[in-house]
Every structure is written in C-alpha cells, then in structure tokens.
Amino acid sequence: MYLRKRGVRTVIGLGKYFRQLDMEGNGVLAKEAFKQALKVFHLQVPEKDFESLWLILDVKNDNKVDYGEFTRAVIGEMSEYRKAFVRKAYMKLDFNKTGSVPMVDITKCYCAKRHPQVLSGDVTEEEIKSSFLETLKDACSNPSEVSFCEFEDYYEGLSIGIMDDEDFVNILRNAWGI
Numbered sequence: 001m002y003l004r005k006r007g008v009r010t011v012i013g014l015g016k017y018f019r020q021l022d023m024e025g026n027g028v029l030a031k032e033a034f035k036q037a038l039k040v041f042h043l044q045v046p047e048k049d050f051e052s053l054w055l056i057l058d059v060k061n062d063n064k065v066d067y068g069e070f071t072r073a074v075i076g077e078m079s080e081y082r083k084a085f086v087r088k089a090y091m092k093l094d095f096n097k098t099g100s101v102p103m104v105d106i107t108k109c110y111c112a113k114r115h116p117q118v119l120s121g122d123v124t125e126e127e128i129k130s131s132f133l134e135t136l137k138d139a140c141s142n143p144s145e146v147s148f149c150e151f152e153d154y155y156e157g158l159s160i161g162i163m164d165d166e167d168f169v170n171i172l173r174n175a176w177g178i
Contacts, residue, residue: 011071011157012139014041018067019141028064037067078152078159085169086155089176090148100145107133114174132175 017040021033029037031054038045045053057065078086093101093109112118112128137143140150155172162168172178 008135008154008157008161010041011160012135012153014043015067015071015153015157016139016141017041018071022067027068028066031058031063031065034065034067034070078156079165081165082155082159082168083152085172085178086152087148088178089172090151092176092178093151094148100147101151103133103137103140103144103146106136106146109177110175111177112175 014037017037018029021029021037034054034057035050038050054065057070059066059069090101091097093105107129110129110132112125112132115123115125115128117123118125118128136146136150136154139154140146158171159168162171
C-alpha cells in the first residue's frame with residue numbers, strides 16, 4: 001500500500017490534519033474536506049475511484065466519513081500485543097496519570113543509545129532524538145505536551161513499517177527502558 005511506504009510523518013500528519021478540519025470535533029469529515037485532506041498529503045485518487053471509495057467509507061450514507069475508521073482501514077491497526085507495550089511506555093512517562101506528559105519529560109526520558117542506526121555509526125544519538133522529538137511535536141496539538149492518543153498515533157504510524165512484533169517491541173524497550 002502506498003501510504004505504508006510514506007512513513008510515520010505522513011500518517012501522523014494526516015491524522016493531525018483530519019483533526020484540524022474536524023471543526024465539530026466529532027471524528028467525521030464531510031466529503032469535500034476529506035477529499036481536500038487527501039490532496040494536501042499528495043494522496044490523490046482519480047475521481048471515479050474516489051467516488052467508489054466514498055461509497056464504501058460513507059457507511060451511514062450521510063455524506064460524512066469517520067476518519068479514524070478510514071485510517072484503520074487503509075493502514076491497519078496495531079495489534080493488541082503492540083498496543084500493550086505502547087501503553088506501558090506511556091504509563092512510565094505519565095506516572096501521575098494525568099493523561100498528558102510534558103514534552104520536557106519525554107525529552108529527558110527518550111533514549112536513542114541502542115537505536116540500530118546509532119549502533120551502526122550512521123547517525124548520532126542526538127540526531128535520532130531530534131528527529132523523534134520533531135516528529136512527535138508535529139503530531140501534537142500542543143507542542144509542549146503529549147496526550148496518550150498522540151503518543152499512540154506516533155507509534156501506530158511507526159508500526160506500519162515494522163513487520164516483526166519483537167522488532168517493534170524492542171524499539172519501545174530500548175527507547176523507554178521498559
């Protein structure tokens with residue numbers, strides 16, 4: 001699938017853009033807003049194909065689409081096994097159970113020492129950490145804090161490019177010490 005090859009930045013960017021277009025905050029988009037979002041992310045679909053896609057997505061036939069359902073249908077959903085490790089990492093960060101973690105705490109806790117590109121000498125720890133933090137901040141509605149939903153969205157996007165569950169889990173273990 002084309003979207004899978006685009007990487008975590010496209011996936012979380014698209015989710016964030018969907019949320020910005022959703023003026024009512026109800027998780028659905030009108031047909032034209034949805035079409036515009038796809039265009040902004042260079043995911044153009046020929047008109048004939050778009051109409052076919054729309055017929056499938058507009059389940060209630062109310063000229064609206066649930067963008068969460070669209071995302072899950074297109075990129076899939078993380079397995080419960082993977083989600084459990086994402087929750088475990090977030091709970092370690094959100095020890096006060098507020099549902100929001102300051103970006104300062106994320107910066108302090110994230111460790112890139114055992115990242116494969118760092119171990120191979122291709123990049124430095126700081127480069128990996130900067131890239132991670134920049135991508136995560138882009139996913140957040142408030143760049144100074146990270147909600148569980150935003151944290152999970154980041155790892156959902158990362159997950160699509162990692163086939164093996166143990167590879168994915170090791171990324172979380174190494175980065176967050178869980």
